[in-house]
Amino acid sequence: MRIAIIGAGFTGLSAAYYLQKDGHSVTIFEKDPHPGGLAIGFREKEWEWSLEKHYHHWFTNDKFILRLAKEIGHKVIVRRPKTSVYVDGKIYQFDSPLKVLLFPKLSIIDRLRMGFVISLLRYNPIWKPLEKINATKFLPKAMGQRGYKMIWEPLFKNKFGPYASDISLAWFWARIVKRTPSLAYPQGGFLEFANHIVKVIEKRGGKVYFNTDVVELSSNGKPSIKFKKIGNAQKAPELEIGNYDAIVVTLPSFLFFKIAPELPQDYKQKFAKLRGLGATNLMLRLRKPFFNDGTYWLNVCDETSPVMAIVEHTNFMDKKYYNNEHLLYLGNYLPADSKRFSLEKEEVLKLLDPFLQKINPNYRKSLIDYALFKVSFAQPVIPTNYSKMIPPFKTPLPNVYLSNIEQVYPWDRGTNYAVELGEEITDYILNEN
Ligand SMILES: Cc1cc2nc3c(=O)[nH]c(=O)nc-3n(C[C@H](O)[C@H](O)[C@H](O)COP(=O)(O)OP(=O)(O)OC[C@H]3O[C@@H](n4cnc5c(N)ncnc54)[C@H](O)[C@@H]3O)c2cc1C
Known part of the structure; x- marks a missing residue:
């Protein structure tokens, strides 16, 4: 079958990888310039490795993604970093x-x-x-x-x-x-790993189009998609516009509803109750360590604090890969329509600064630069009886399948489960056809 996959996050990449293994021909459409989705990374020119826009690691029991890394020959690094909690103005190791x-x-x-x-x-x-x-x-x-x-x-x-x-x-x-005390990380960063999967897919004849925003899909007759190229994206050949045997959508459900006007109203209403939060991460590049006790992950147990988690990535992966810089994430989950979510990076640093000074009064002296990253859908809300709310793989549109972050349950969403979804949707399509 010729299968179009919308999204080059880890669900889309692994779906493509496993569908190819089953003999299908795949084409991925991704609106971003790079693969990785929520785990996407970037690389400053001085750095050897890329870094995720939002902190990422694996647990050592994340068997689906670790198996995929092994299959494509991507090295994985395992470390036991320190996790702590901040309570009443002090840091305590709590792992x-x-x-x-x-x-x-x-x-x-x-x-x-x-x-x-x-x-x-x-x-x-x-x-x-x-x-x-x-x-x-x-x-x-x-x-x-x-x-x-x-x-x-x-x-x-x-x-x-x-x-x-x-x-x-x-x-x-x-x-x-x-939760495992030891954590794992792909050599070179998640962007490097995602690019490695793309290379394997392309080597086997698959096509991956970046900067390509899918604006509409249809299942009238043969499944087809309409897409808009962003910036100076390479021109996708005309015949790539339609004529697929199946489409796999890996976007959150509300985005699927937007691009699929043929979806019946009752289907959309049924899943309209699914909720999600956005995430923001202010990432600081420092000349000196932020924590003086080597903490990697700090859960801030203080409701008055303007930050939820402080993650010093270079207390997990060696700073030598980042030009000896110390890299610090200041993370929050926020409703995407909240005022806090709309703040600019300068405003966020100003808001967080008094709290950060309590932990390290001198951090600003060693600040090289900082950046703010935001995603509007980062964390599905998992209320009681969530299993009854999950959208199935099969959609009302013939040969259009949904495989997305909201189907990950009971586990908390993660790239490991994105890879599991990629495997499952492959089996599902195989059994249906
Ligand atoms: C703050 C934060 C911390 C996290 N920490 C971890 C962690 O430590 N470990 C871990 O394993 N996981 C972690 N995760 C979760 C992990 O990133 C996700 O579960 C996983 O990446 C989801 O992959 P996905 O492919 O299902 O979805 P996504 O990554 O959302 O992929 C969907 C893709 O579709 C693309 N797209 C959207 N609309 C269109 C369109 N119209 N046309 C074309 N393309 C489109 C998007 O650009 C995106 O690339 C974290 C996530 C966040 C936000």
């Missing part, structure tokens, strides 16, 4: 059962209670009954108000903003179960 037991901000009873609940969830293999339970109601009762309010409530509020009180225990379970 092992021992560190939790030694955490001085809670009584020993509260620590044991929290440890017990987390262990119970971690060793429970069954998630389905948990999706009926509201996490923000269950957890304070189970582990005690103090521990919940100090460590976990900020996580829910920071990650899901106005939707925090809707989140299901299945989502929290998945976060706990998946």
